[in-house]
Amino acid sequence: MNRRNTPTKEAVLNLLSNSKKALSQDAIEKQLDIKINRATIYRVLNRFCEDDMVHRIVAEDGKQYFAICKKCEKPEDVQYHFHFRCLSCDTIECLQVPVNYAVPNGYQVQSANCVLTGTCSDCSQAVG
C-alpha cells in the first residue's frame, strides 16, 4: 500500500499542522477551503493515524478528534500525555502533561486515551 500525494491529503495535513487544537472530521470539513467528502476525510485521517503522523483522541462525547501534536517528537510518547476538553469553548487540546500509571501485574498497555474535562485557562480567565 504505497501512499500517494494528493491535494486532499495535503490540505488536511496543513490544517492540522496549523491548528493548536485537535479537530474532528466535522471541524476539518468546515475549515477547509476546498470541499472534500466526509468519507474521504475520515479515510485520510485514518491513514495518517496508521502512519503515526497524527494521533486520535476519543473524548467523553464519544467523538474522535485528531491532532498532530508537534510537541511530541517521539511517536512513542504521543499516546502518553493528557488531553484537555473545555466544555466552555468546546475544544480539545494536547497537554504537555505525561500520563503516569503503574498497572497491576500481568497487564500490558498498548495505548492510553486520557482526557480531562473542564474549563481551559482562556475560559477560566474570562469569568474571573
Add this chain to the structure above:
Amino acid sequence: MNRRNTPTKEAVLNLLSNSKKALSQDAIEKQLDIKINRATIYRVLNRFCEDDMVHRIVAEDGKQYFAICKKCEKPEDVQYHFHFRCLSCDTIECLQVPVNYAVPNGYQVQSANCVLTGTCSDCSQAVG
C-alpha cells in the same frame, strides 16, 4: 423528580453490582433475565449516573460503559482512577490505579476519563 423503585431499575443495578466489569447497554440487555427496552436501559443508566450511583466510562471505541466500582467509596474518587480495556477479551474494568496529573495554570478539571488499552492479566497469562 423523585425517584421510584421499579423492577427494571433493580434488575439493572443488580447486574452491575454483581459484575466485575463495566457493561455497555448492549451487554446489559443481553445479560438481563427480563426483556427491557433499549431506551429504557439508557434512561435508567443515565439516572444512576446523575445520582452518582454508577459511573460512565467512554472507551476508545466511542462507546459508553457503566460500572458501580465498589472499590470507590467516596463518589469524588470515582472519576479519578484508570480503566483498562482488554482487546483480547473485549472487557473494560476499573483499576485501582489513581489518575495523577498537574494541569497548567488556569485549567479547571471537572472530570477525567482515562482508559488504558491492551491485554489484561488473564489474557496475558493465557498466551505465556
Add this chain to the structure above:
DNA sequence: CATTTATTGCGAATAAGTTGCAATAATACA
C-alpha cells in the same frame, strides 16, 4: 503514453444514543 492501483465521491449502511408520545404503574394521600 500506457499501466497499475491508491484515492476519491457518492450513496447506502451500521451503530450508539436520544426523544416524543401515549400507556403503565409507583407513590402519596384522602
Add this chain to the structure above:
DNA sequence: TGTATTATTGCAACTTATTCGCAATAAATG
C-alpha cells in the same frame, strides 16, 4: 382501600458519527 399525581416504560422515529461497496479518477512508475 381508592384516587390523583407524575415518574417510568415501550415503541418507533430520529440524530449523529463513522464505515463500506463500488465505480470513477488520478498519482506514480517506467
